[in-house]
Amino acid sequence: MHSQRSSADGGPVRVGITGVGSCLPDGVMDSERLRRTVAAGSGLPLPRGVFERATGIRARRVAAPDEYASTLAERAARVALERAGYGPLDIDLLVFASASRDLAEPATAHVVQAALGSRAHALDVTNACNSFVNGVDLARAMILAGRARRALVVTGETPSRAVRHDPPGLDDFRAHFAGYTFGDAGAAVVLEPVARGGILDVDTETHSEHWRVGGIAGGGSRHPRGDEHTYFRGDGHELREVFEKIGTSALDRVRHRNGLEWTDLRRVLVHQVTVPYLERFAELTGVPEDRLVVTVPELGNVASATLGIQLDRIRDELDPGDRVLLVGLGGGVSVMTVLWEVS
Incomplete structure (x- = not known):
């Protein structure tokens, strides 16, 4: 705490x-x-x-x-x-x-x-x-x-x-x-x-043994130069398997800690890589489809901007007291949740 x-x-x-x-x-x-x-x-x-x-x-x-x-x-x-x-x-x-x-x-x-x-x-x-x-x-x-x-x-x-x-x-x-x-x-x-509401809960989970699954190797001390290292390389299937194994535990904790059902949340904003992965996320977690804000078909994977764009798209529909759960998934790998109540 x-x-x-x-x-x-x-x-x-x-x-x-x-x-x-x-x-x-x-x-x-x-x-x-x-x-x-x-x-x-x-x-x-x-x-x-x-x-x-x-x-x-x-x-x-x-x-x-x-x-x-x-x-x-x-x-x-x-x-x-x-x-x-x-x-x-x-x-x-x-x-x-x-x-x-x-x-x-x-x-x-x-x-x-x-x-x-x-x-x-x-x-x-x-x-x-x-x-x-x-x-x-x-x-x-x-x-x-x-x-x-x-x-x-x-x-x-x-x-x-x-x-x-x-x-x-x-x-x-x-x-x-x-x-x-x-x-x-x-x-x-x-x-x-x-005065009221605000960010109520933050949770993280990190499994750094998977840091090699994907990334851009160039620009650091390991590969300071060379065009080959400036491109993203990664095993999408392996990364998906890792997130499927670890991605639900942080969600379970935040819901249990705050006594939340999915219906208590106005929206669930989740990082989106592909449509099949988003569908699998919904299947594993049980998040109702009407709580998601789907951006990946038209924008692709916009990395860390994903959740901010989704938040911007729903801002006019939110009322004071509404709760929004942000779910981040990042290479390295890490999972992060932020529970926000509209003030």
């Missing part, structure tokens, strides 16, 4: 989400165009519909050459700030929480901050597709600790930059296949103390 500081009236401080924004680049790559591109680059005889049949993804958004992770994050941040009724100088903590980044150094948070014109304490948080929910958790903890008054958590995901369009053979095509699910997007939330 986290100890909480007290508010002015003596009650515990609650931290809630008071502004949400998202950003989708204009570029669209549909699955048939992607098939033709990969077939031409590799020389492989890829049958029509191969990507859509395997993944359920019809299209994904793709950032333009002059659009970066920071670009998408900044655009989403401006929307979130406006909806919360604040300007860039009203925040004192800016967390860029993303699997993508502009540069190895400095932190992309500084690029976003310079574009916004903010003066907040700025830092990056990176944990694959769980980066954004980790950023939300960190910002909440810093507010509860009295280290920040109002936080802006942003993500800008450009995983399309890590897609290999010219695999040299069938084995490489299979190794890079998970990358063909990727799409680009940005999302942002404002967090601050609230």
Whole structure:
């Protein structure tokens, strides 16, 4: 249990989400165009519909050459700030929480901050597709600790930059296949103390023995250079099997701890990789279909921006007291849940 500081009236401080924004680049790559591109680059005889049949993804958004992770994050941040009724100088903590980044150094948070014109304490948080929910958790903890008054958590995901369009053979095509699910997007939330509701519960589970299942090896001290290491490689089937084994326990804990049935939740927002995986998630957990917000057929796997985009899409349907469960699944691997009650 986290100890909480007290508010002015003596009650515990609650931290809630008071502004949400998202950003989708204009570029669209549909699955048939992607098939033709990969077939031409590799020389492989890829049958029509191969990507859509395997993944359920019809299209994904793709950032333009002059659009970066920071670009998408900044655009989403401006929307979130406006909806919360604040300007860039009203925040004192800016967390860029993303699997993508502009540069190895400095932190992309500084690029976003310079574009916004903010003066907040700025830092990056990176944990694959769980980066954004980790950023939300960190910002909440810093507010509860009295280290920040109002936080802006942003993500800008450009995983399309890590897609290999010219695999040299069938084995490489299979190794890079998970990358063909990727799409680009940005999302942002404002967090601050609230009088009621707010983030009620956070839970995590990490199984790091599976860190080799998938990822982008380039850019670190193991593989600082070399184009081969800049593409996403991974075993999608193995990753799915790992999540099936560990993914339900965190959900069971948060529901038991808070006495929740699925019907007590207005929405369940879950990270989405492919349509078959989302269907399997619903089957294993029992989440009713009408509680899900399905984005993967039209946007693909937008990494850590997934939950922020879903949250933005439902914001107008939410009423005070509604509860929303965010479920993050990230390579490494980790599972994370955030239970939020609308203030």
